[in-house]
Amino acid sequence: MKHQAGKFILALDQGTTSSRAVLFDGAGRAVGMAQREFPCCYPQPGWVEQDPLAIWESQLSAARQVLREQGTRPTDIAAIGIANQRETTVVWERSAGKPIHPAIVWQCRRTADLCDRLKSDGWADRARAKTGLVLDAYFSGPKLQWILDHVDGARARAERGELLFGTVDAWLIWNLTGGRAHATDCSNASRTLLFNIHDRVWDDELLAAMNIPRAMLPEVNPSSGVYGRTDPALFDGAEIPVAGVAGDQQSALFGQGCFEPGQAKNTYGTGCFLLMNTGAQPMESRHGLLTTLAWGVDGRVEYALEGSVFMAGAVVQWLRDELGLIETAAESEAVAGSVPDTQGVYMVPAFAGLGAPHWDMRARGLLAGLTRGARRAHVVRAALESIAYSTRDVLEAMREDAGMALPCLHADGGAAANGFLMQFQADILNLPVRRARQQETTALGAAMLAGLAVGFWPDRHALLALDRTGKEFLPAMPESRRADLYAGWKQAVRRALDR
DSSP: OOOOTTOEEEEEEEOSSEEEEEEEOTTSOEEEEEEEEOOOBOSSTTOOEEOHHHHHHHHHHHHHHHHHHTTOOGGGEEEEEEEEOSSOEEEEETTTOOBSSOEEOTTOOTTHHHHHHHHHTTOHHHHHHHHSOOSOTTSHHHHHHHHHHHSTTHHHHHHTTOEEEEEHHHHHHHHHTTTSOOEEEHHHHTTSSSEETTTTEEOHHHHHHTTOOGGGOOEEEOSEEEEEEOOTTTTTTOOOEEEEEEEHHHHHHHHTTOOSTTOEEEEESSSEEEEEEEETSOOOOSSSOEEEEEEEETTEEEEEEEEEESOSHHHHHHHHHTSOSOSSTTHHHHHHHTSSSOTTOEEEOOBTBBOTTTOBTTOOOEEESOOTTOOHHHHHHHHHHHHHHHHHHHHHHHHHHHOOOOSOEEEESGGGGOHHHHHHHHHHHTSOEEEESSSTHHHHHHHHHHHHHHTSSOSHHHHHTSOOEEEEEOOOSOHHHHHHHHHHHHHHHHHHSOO
């Protein structure tokens, strides 16, 4: 199918398990998509790594594939937008662009001891005040410190300006522009534990605390704006503007059109990420949430509260790949629905610790409430229910912090296609859940940011006119049943905590 020139935005959605490239038209419709998977490595318990070159090659391959399959010439693309797995950390050589170590993935827990040392040195409150984050192995700064400490000669090379650091967005921008741009956006910078979200600069005190040379760090730019143009060698001589960048969760918030304070979305991907727009001022959390930059657009920044659940769709993958209880992720919906309840079985998927609001790096997963009558379907159902319970944990904390009553929860991500999960989510929250019309909301957000930068869409009003909402799930569970189920979940979580 041939498309008219200049009518499309190419969004690169670089995720934890795959790289996708999505073509969007002026109506915000995904008219083509290509996806390339790449592996994670687990060299030790709790460690997660990826090959940075595999990330880049899979993303470039997906981009070329979608253009080829849709009959779209590179000159047809008005701009490229990037949404990326966030805290994953890459260090590479400035001269050759060669990574010096595997990427340390956001799920990796190897830096737990580093974080504990920073806490014991009195950094917990100061880091939170500056960055909005908690001292946890989740974030990029300690991962970067670990690489500098463990790769021979790395710190000396970094101090000489020979090495560069970036989250995955910066790594992609570097490669897309042929090494001409070393940059990130403010939303990704705010996930490093190195960036002051109030002054919006790299923080000298935090850099010193982690012994990180400033020369390694990328330039921080707005989320919507031209970062550079693609190397002509990549796309048949075309020099396409790279014009929109945001961390995947902030990108999904933008893609859902949550432009007003109090609007919230949950993305059901590998992890589960609930974000609420809090407007022009950062809102400090008192209940274990993160304060983060949402985006920088039109000369101003906006903030969000965030709760991160480390394992969501990854739990379904575990059922499929490690336990063999299902053959496909989609099968989990029918299996879970084949029984009326879990017979008291709860799963706490703390495979990589627990995120918000518990923040226990050493919590471990468990199955609780097993009896001889527990069957495959009960375990599968418990796994899906754990995603919804974890989301309620975060939402309860968010309501307390923001003092706002949500009218609904916007839902997107691959696992949002599971109708059982969405209905149970509405039931356990006692709140309508509105599923995005298309799963590519994260990519759409990146496309919207890029499109704004180059005039593809004139303003946010035009973005709000795009048709985004799909099916709505309404709560139907009796309150007594809801309360009993949630009480059982909280008891199971207490057993999983390392306390």
